[in-house]
Amino acid sequence: MTNVIKVNFKDDLTLTVKKGTKAKDVIKRLSGEYVNIMGIRVDNKVHMLNYSFSRDCNCEIVDYYSAQGHNIYARSVKLLFIAAIREVFPDLKYVIENKIGEHYYISTEKKLTSSQIAKIEEKMKEFVDAKYSITKERVTFTELKEIYTKIGNEEALENLRSSLEVLFSVYNINDKYYPWLYGRVVHSTEVITSFALESYNEGILLKLPYRDDINCIEKEVHANAVHHTFKREMRLPETLGVKSIHDLNKKAYDEKELERIILMAEERQNKQIYKITDNILSRGNIRVIFISGPSSSGKTTFAQRLQISLECEGISTVLLNMDDYFKNASISKDYESFNHLDYEFFKTQVNELFLGKTINLPLYNFKNNGGTREDSGKKASLPSNGILLVEGIHGLNPKISDFIPKENVFKVYIAPLVTLSFDSYTKISSNNVRLLRRIVRDYQDRKVKLLDTLTRWNSVIHAEKENIFKYVDEADVIFNSMLIYEIGVLKVFAEPIFRDSIDAANPNEHFSTIREMCSMLSSFEPIHTDKIPNNSILKEFVGSGCFKR
Numbered sequence: 001m002t003n004v005i006k007v008n009f010k011d012d013l014t015l016t017v018k019k020g021t022k023a024k025d026v027i028k029r030l031s032g033e034y035v036n037i038m039g040i041r042v043d044n045k046v047h048m049l050n051y052s053f054s055r056d057c058n059c060e061i062v063d064y065y066s067a068q069g070h071n072i073y074a075r076s077v078k079l080l081f082i083a084a085i086r087e088v089f090p091d092l093k094y095v096i097e098n099k100i101g102e103h104y105y106i107s108t109e110k111k112l113t114s115s116q117i118a119k120i121e122e123k124m125k126e127f128v129d130a131k132y133s134i135t136k137e138r139v140t141f142t143e144l145k146e147i148y149t150k151i152g153n154e155e156a157l158e159n160l161r162s163s164l165e166v167l168f169s170v171y172n173i174n175d176k177y178y179p180w181l182y183g184r185v186v187h188s189t190e191v192i193t194s195f196a197l198e199s200y201n202e203g204i205l206l207k208l209p210y211r212d213d214i215n216c217i218e219k220e221v222h223a224n225a226v227h228h229t230f231k232r233e234m235r236l237p238e239t240l241g242v243k244s245i246h247d248l249n250k251k252a253y254d255e256k257e258l259e260r261i262i263l264m265a266e267e268r269q270n271k272q273i274y275k276i277t278d279n280i281l282s283r284g285n286i287r288v289i290f291i292s293g294p295s296s297s298g299k300t301t302f303a304q305r306l307q308i309s310l311e312c313e314g315i316s317t318v319l320l321n322m323d324d325y326f327k328n329a330s331i332s333k334d335y336e337s338f339n340h341l342d343y344e345f346f347k348t349q350v351n352e353l354f355l356g357k358t359i360n361l362p363l364y365n366f367k368n369n370g371g372t373r374e375d376s377g378k379k380a381s382l383p384s385n386g387i388l389l390v391e392g393i394h395g396l397n398p399k400i401s402d403f404i405p406k407e408n409v410f411k412v413y414i415a416p417l418v419t420l421s422f423d424s425y426t427k428i429s430s431n432n433v434r435l436l437r438r439i440v441r442d443y444q445d446r447k448v449k450l451l452d453t454l455t456r457w458n459s460v461i462h463a464e465k466e467n468i469f470k471y472v473d474e475a476d477v478i479f480n481s482m483l484i485y486e487i488g489v490l491k492v493f494a495e496p497i498f499r500d501s502i503d504a505a506n507p508n509e510h511f512s513t514i515r516e517m518c519s520m521l522s523s524f525e526p527i528h529t530d531k532i533p534n535n536s537i538l539k540e541f542v543g544s545g546c547f548k549r
Contacts, residue, residue, distance in 0.1 A: 020054070
């Protein structure tokens, strides 16, 4: 039996190595250093660089500038902070909360001075200079309990106690154990060279480098409206009696309690819509409402619910979908780009509505030749006291409304702001919730295969940064479309889709993403219920709702 294997890279590069050779040693042969290299993809599975080769394989370097590479680096910086603060302030309670831009906001039980924060940053740099190896290890629940007790995060154990796992993942740095952050990190502290800590409001900002420049960190960081809304929404779990995933899982077994949580979560969203309606009417001069948000945020259902709320107040409305104003598709189908919108046609139709004219509503057919605009056969007109609603991703872009007086415009930003966390260090990603929603809806409603949805997702995320997120502060109000019980419901629909697409023996290019999503779902009990109201935003994704999807 040979002790030599072949490691194949792109461009017909093949290295012959001994079995047991570590990926970091192969990287050294290739480049001589680890600069910007976060991990390695071996037969489509992402590993840390301390991975040992055991068979012939196809490999690809995962660098910082890839989506997975950036996530590995961000997770590694967070782990470095956890290790450093444990050394400097071992008894300090803290929570790593939502991101502000690309940076982590950390709340602490007591406000730290700038000099205290500087001590944590200095300790992080000491870890970097020491070039400690970082390894993933597996421990028993008894060992895990001891680790979490030492770091004062015993409540996180409740989410793991009911797990069917026998062994649990942790990180080891210099013979000390640290909590699992639900993903790969770099293989050594020496790679984590770019970060900064600073006092921010009552907490700390853990700053990461730009996605396109690992050596450059943003100097001035300003919280946008989403951060302030998120802080408000953090009070919601306590109001509903669901402070953790563990609490939600307990409710899933109690039919009456689960129904109460569903009704309370839905009623809270109803009240938000009523409040937005009152805000619009109190202005007295609003003619058009733009409703914007990233993919799978629930824009379509929200727009129809707001329309009904306004009509209940005696306001005539017309609802336009911005997608219907796309230009006919060419070879490039960049639907997220503002340039793909036929702005002049949109502007003409809106002005005609404001003049009291009747318009022929367009309908964009995505299936015809890659996309063509057609006549829907429907007409619309708007009385002088009516309000036009426009739903689409470009609603916050100032260009879309530059022909309308500002005092006549109201803008809504909608997105799922997730308040549930795995523990004090890792919150559930809002992007992952949106992706989960999209996977279920694409499969249910559009018969789109999982791998096709995942292939498209990275470009969607990139386009949202360019076309949506930078305009968030243009919004008059932010609506949180997240329902605290929804992941348990989505799990019922999503897991069969994942099972049909996973082949562990022959993993595809999206294997790591699928594994991450499955890991997230494994923390939740399935919620089988027929108690979800037909007008729920969740019905937009799982089906059987009363609104157009």
